[in-house]
């Protein structure tokens with residue numbers, strides 16, 4: 001993918017977060033990486049979405065050095081870069097302040113897998129990160145946010161649960177492409193909304209049985225060998 005195509009895909013993912021109601025004002029940001037060239041394109045900082053074009057996307061290398069600088073890159077750039085460097089296979093990252101996911105993040109409450117809507121896209125609980133230390137906030141706030149997400153995924157496959165709730169802040173969501181990351185952000189918000197209402201009805205609700213969760217996740221994302229006949233039906 002050349003840089004022009006990457007910027008177009010990233011611009012589209014940014015606009016999708018507005019169209020799906022996840023983002024207001026200039027909150028949020030989406031980015032994408034081309035693993036062959038090591039180039040990342042990301043939303044420019046503070047540019048209104050209704051004026052944003054793909055030419056405005058800022059290109060940087062995975063080490064953070066800026067390739068073109070018509071605008072400043074998003075203030076969350078270093079979080080995106082840490083995730084790309086740590087999570088192989090991730091090609092797009094989206095950050096929003098979508099209402100229900102942010103409510104869970106502010107309440108430091110992970111989103112358990114309560115139903116198959118969640119299980120189709122997230123194989124288990126969406127975790128909440130630890131709070132950053134005062135030193136991290138002072139010295140390396142944005143990179144430490146990325147590190148806290150990475151810490152929350154120790155021993156887990158980030159492509160099986162492609163989202164984290166940053167404590168007191170909001171969701172970061174990813175996918176194989178910028179478009180997939182934007183779609184996962186939309187689905188996360190819907191799952192958070194359903195989880196919130198489920199907990200109103202039943203505060204002691206437990207997670208979906210693992211067999212049912214995995215049946216749903218794997219038939220959408222697993223190997224054909226596992227559920228071959230039925231997957232094709």
Ligand SMILES: O=C(CO)[C@@H](O)[C@H](O)COP(=O)(O)O
Nearest residue numbers: 026027028029045046074075
């Ligand atoms: O997390 C936040 C604000 O708390 C971000 O979503 C910013 O509001 C977006 O900033 P830019 O990407 O425009 O720099």
